[in-house]
Amino acid sequence: MQKSFSDLFLLTIMRKFLYIIFLLLFSMAWSQESKSPPEFFVEIDSEVIHIPSSFSQGVEFISIRNYFLFEPGKSDIDSTKLDTIIQQYGNFLVRNPDAILMLKGYYSSKFDNILSPKVGQELSKKRADAIFRAIALKFPAIGDRVLVSDDHNFEASFLDSASSLDTRVEFDISVREYSERKFYPKQRAPYWRESYKNIINDITPILNSVFSSNPDIDAIIVGDGFKSDRKGYQWLAFLKKRLCEKIDERFSKRIALYINPFSAQKVPSAKLILVPSINCGGIEKILWQKPIFSPAVVCSIDGIETLPNEFYCSFNIFDKFRVGIDKILSSDMKLNLGEIPAVPADFGLDFSLGEFGIAKKSPVLKIESTDSFSGVWSFKIFKPEHKKFLTFGGAGMWNVANAIHCISEVADQGKITMIASGSNDSLAVVEAQKFWDILATQICFITDTKPDKLGSWFEKNNFDVELSPPSKTSDEIIEKTFTDENSIEIIVQFLGNTR
Incomplete structure (x- = not known):
């Protein structure tokens, strides 16, 4: 039966009406989905904490x-x-x-x-x-x-x-929503292919979201096919710099760089991978404190009406090296410093509240010393030569290099002991030398020191370096040495006086 003009008119109106309803519903769903978490700010009741006189502390950084x-x-x-x-x-x-x-x-x-x-x-x-x-x-x-x-x-x-x-x-x-991304240099020019810009633009919102809501997830840029030297690290640093121009600058310390010297790849490339800090020496354990040091700092948060029952704060020395994460209960709002590695330095505090993201601004906590202080930090890191441990070991060693740099800025003298296992002491020292070369290259890049001047840098900062098999390591240095054949241990001893 042929439809009348009025029927066709009504049908057209209904279609337009349904289309408008669809657009409204879609718009509401989209706005709900893309709604940004509220901005919030954190204040602490004390910005300066003094460690006790003649303070000594032993810390173990473990890789699970x-x-x-x-x-x-x-x-x-x-x-x-x-x-x-x-x-x-x-x-x-x-x-x-x-x-x-x-x-x-x-x-x-x-x-x-x-x-x-x-x-x-x-x-x-x-x-x-x-x-x-x-x-x-x-x-x-x-x-x-x-x-x-x-x-x-x-x-x-x-x-x-x-x-x-x-x-x-x-x-x-x-x-969720993240997969490994690769970058390639141009064949006949010392530049990355233009595609790196699209990749960075694509992953920026994902990284901002991941870093904001997940305090224990970091990233590493791994270079394959590059020479393991300062120039090789400069290639990776270029990508990191461009990436950090897009994301929150506070996340820079959570992106490690590592040139893989064991790679058989001939064509250079780089890949950006997310890594859990618990596999990269990111679990800290206080072995001893003399005298006991366990102050608490009360924090307050403005911008969120109902806080989660618990949330987390990351402690970062000079905003370069994360030494620990503390859980905060909304019932008391206290930062407990007794389980955090303590040295006289400025600590950036990043507060992460899960779905609410990270605080808009990081408060700074100053830890000061009245006289002498000393410490022993032991890092247990997986060997990055095995493919299963490549990212864990590379990120772990980058963190150790940053820790050494931070300690050198507050301590008067120190000693670094690299320990690796082997079938005998001589082979263990050879094994330790192999991984020391990797760490030394990272220290050179982080401190902007030429390789032939690294010895002078250690001498200037009164630091000694020793390569040691487990059998030669004194039990007085650390509670227990790490002799796993797939791991290395790096012990940093230091002492200083108020500057």
Whole structure:
């Protein structure tokens, strides 16, 4: 039946009306989705704290392993061995709401004595499921961000060849909406390809969001195919500079640089990867304090009506090196400094309130000394030569280089001891030298010192350097040395007087 003119007119009006309603609903949804978190400001009741007379402190910066080993042929868990790693990964996920943990189970045909891939896959899944249950039981609120993989190579070895590390479950941390980004230089000119600008523009809002809401997630720019020297680091520093022009400048200290000297890649490239600080020497533990030093600073927040029950504050020496993160309860609003490494310096404070992001401005806390002070800082870092530890070790060593730079500015003298394990003491020293060369290059770049002048820089700052096997390290230096064959330990001893 033919429609009348009035019917067609009404139909057209209805279509336009529905279209307008659709646009309004879409606009409301978009504004809700893109709504920025409120700006908030933090004040502290005391801007200066004095450490006690003749203060001494021992600190350990630990790297948590990204795997858990099972007994050959087994999938049951010894809870005493698992408690620490479960606690650390659970706390990490609680503090970092955008982080996702993927559990990957593996088996070894050699060490598990399994010939059937089907049987090996079943064992691998049982191992991952056992870890999942342990985490979900202790941290039920984060269960939806802990996943078990079922589509990887279940027999892949951990290192380059079969080893006892293959009977494992790996802990892979990723971040929502972010994937590794790569940069390439031009072939015949010393510049990056123009595509780097688009990549930086693309990832800027993601990085701002991740860094604002996740205090334990950092980034690293890794260079492959470059010579490991100051010029190589300048290539990476250019990318970091352009990136920091777009993001909040306070996040600069959370972007590490690392030239991979073990790379076989011939064509230079760089990649930007997000890394969890807990795998990069980012967990601090106070070993001793003499005398006891545990002051509290009260903070107040303006700009948010209802605060979360708990939130976090990062402590950054000279706004260069993050020494620790403290949890703050909204019920008392106190910063407890007793568990934070303390030296006479200015500490930038970054307050992170989860969905509300990071405070608009960082307060500065001054820690001052009335006379002498001393300290021993021990860093346990994964060796960056293994592909599984590349980003962890590279970021960890960059952090150590920044820590040494900060300590050199407040201490009168110090000593750096690089410790690596080996089949004998001579090989251990050779191994230590290999990683010292990496750290020395990073120190040169951070302090703007030419390689042939680094010795003079240490002499000027009254710092000695020693390469040592574990057997030669005095137990008086640190509570326990780190002899894991996949790790190195860097001990920084220092002392000073009020300047």
